[in-house]
Amino acid sequence: MTNPSALLSISGLHAGYGAMDVLHDVSIEVGAGEFVCVIGANTAGKSTLLRTISGLVAARGSIRFDGTELVGRPSHVIPALGIAHVPEGRHVFPEMTVEENVMLGAYAVRSAGDLAARCDRVLTMFPRLRERLTQLAGTLSGGEQQMAAIGRALMLQPRLLLLDEPSHGLAPKIVDELHDTFLAVSRTGTSILLVEQNTTLALSVAGRGYVLESGRVVLSGTSTELSGNDAVRSAYLGL
Amino acid sequence: MSGLSPRQWTGLALLAALAIALPFAFEPRGYGIRILCLALLFAAMAQAWNIVAGLANQISLGHAAFFGIGAYTSTLLLIHFGITPWLGMFAAAILGGAAALLISLPTMRLRGHYFALATLAFGEVMRVIGNSWGGLTGGPVGISVPFAQPSLALMQFRETRSSYWLMLAALVVVTLVFVAIKRSRLGYRLRAIKENADAAEVIGVDTTRTKIIAAVISGALTAALGTLYAQFQFFFDPDTVFGVASVSVRMAMIAIVGGIGTAAGPILGALFVIPLEEFANQVFSAQAAGLSQLVFGLLLILVILIEPRGFMAIGPRLQRLLRKGDRR
Structure with a gap:
């Protein structure tokens, strides 16, 4: 096919x-x-x-x-x-906050502009992350780390x-x-x-x-x- | 430093005033102020090293290469062409940056021990070249900075305290560069690489290029500090400026003892390590050969055993302990 x-x-x-x-x-x-x-x-x-x-x-x-x-x-x-890739084993940046982790998803590619709006959309999808924005990503539970990694990938607004x-x-x-x-x-x-x-x-x-x-x-x-x-x-x- | 509270600003201002006034507490041409000068210089060097090692965790053991290049560049320009070290310092930075670029191209794909060993070898290669290329460097005999009438234009001073202020200024500049990088896009990229290189790559960080940019900045700053060293000591040879123990490892050790990756770490580390080394020398060198180094080494091992993350981690640790005490 x-x-x-x-x-x-x-x-x-x-x-x-x-x-x-x-x-x-x-x-x-x-x-x-x-x-x-x-x-x-x-x-x-x-x-x-x-x-x-x-x-x-x-x-x-x-x-x-x-x-x-x-x-x-x-x-x-x-x-x-x-194309956004969420690697195996979650791979968050453990010594950065949840917010920094998520923001980095778009930060690295210089798409800037509506960063805050994008971040807000991602956090609406993952309310748990919004509660833990200032927490270090390394201290999240496994499921939350997975959310953070996916959230970071979604910041790219990938197709x-x-x-x-x-x-x-x-x-x-x-x-x-x-x-x-x-x-x-x-x-x-x-x-x-x-x-x-x-x-x-x-x-x-x-x-x-x-x-x-x-x-x-x-x-x-x-x-x-x-x-x-x-x-x-x-x-x-x-x- | 937009994030500082008024109280922190006041503290910083007091600290600055203290640092500027400190030389007046010392004998103008005494031994103490010279140690202080070296401590400031090494703090600046460890801070330059911190840019690549602290932010991206690429532990270089070859920074002596850039330091020596800087010392020789400005000194040779001064001897042969009468060019002032102020300009020589920029030439040194350019050559140091170029050398960092050259060595980074093949080594920055390496991680961990492999990178440390490759850079260690690079530093040693530079030392051997320095010793063998006598026509240029004067070889193992060393090289002297021509002594002139003390003048600011030639970066030579009558009073050691002028050197002190120069070193202090250099430390402030390098520290500001470090802080600016840490808070920039480049800094975030470096930290992403440090924490997880693969994850950094898949969110679009060109990891090799990012590390090379940081290495070039770090190498250039280290070379410029080599010029300050040459103008301060007036004499050096390849084994001192390209030395593994005397420069490369010492830079790394100072940053690690103080707190790698933090802005204050290299400063605390240098203010501890350099005077301690001198103290050990003074007290123990008359007793038995090698005793002072042994004592110095043991003290450093003790510090790292107690707090592997350096002095900067001790504060938060104490706070946690106190908080635990409160709960009880």
Whole structure:
């Protein structure tokens, strides 16, 4: 299903570290406003896929974002194109306040202007962060740190949000909250590419998904299709 | 410093007045005021080092390279072309900045120990060059700043207290640069790199370029301070100005003892470390060879064991202790 109007269109992508390729001939698409997930076991290459899109990993093949080729571009120019990445393990700046963390999301790219308004929108989405603006990010709970990291990414007003294992290491109750957070972000029209080991969570929020195994796409379809697929049910949903 | 309260402003003004008046409490050409001068100079050097190391956590052990380049640049310009050290200082800063750019291009992609070791090697390379290139530097014999009639134009003074005020001014300038950077966009980028380089990269910080800009500023300032050192000591050799222990490690140690990444840390650190070193020398050097260094080293180890984050962390720690006491 090649769709020329897709916002993100990855085709024939090979990527890895040094001489080792982790991704082999991967092709993935994300349409404008679409919520897509990539599921798979540990070491399947899910994080590498997102890191490659962000330019942190060297790649061959093609990653086209809204008509612009991303392969070969340095990582720091990618956010300005409209792609925000929330790295695995949350990665807030622990010794900065929540406010500084969130503001830095836009500060770094010099979009300035309506910074305060943007910040306000983000904080409206995450009221918990507003209560903790002056607290050091390192002292937040895991779920709150995840909110801060997502909030920081949203300051860019990205057209595509890359989420790397957001549920990792969070209590089940917090994971439920994340579920609502994702849907809230998605409702604003932002396209999301979510990488998750928590297959149940991923398939319940995303409209469509890909299954990655040892660096190759082995299956794709709508979330309903994938949830009904026997292989997915036995391998990832434990049913 | 828009965030200071009137009370803090008053405190700062009193401190400034005290710092300016302090030399009058010392013998004009005595030993004490010379130690004070060196303490101020090293405070400024540690502050310059603090720009890269404190804000971005790129711990350089090669800043002697820039310091030595600065000392030699202005001195050679003075000897061969009669150029005043005031101008020589700017030439020194330009060369120091250029050297920092050169060494940063390959090393700023490194982190942690790898960066420290690479910069350590760079400093040592400069020391070896200084010793071997006798035609330019005078080699291991050292080089003397030509002694003239004391004059402000040649940055030579009759009274040590004039040197003191010069060092004080240099410290104020470098500290203001540090504070300005820390509060700027550049400062936020550096702090983002320090706390999480990958996260900084994915929010659009060009981490390598940011670190290089900071390194160039830091290297240029360090080189300019090398000029002040040359004009103060009148004599130096490659082993002193390019020395690992005498310059590179001492700069780092002062900032760390005082509180790395803070504006007051290098100042507190220098006012503690430099006099302590002299004190240890005076009291113990007559007793047994190496004893003074041993005592000095042990005292420093003790400080770091008690508070690894430096003097600047002791205040908040005491406050916390007191608050706990109140609750009880």
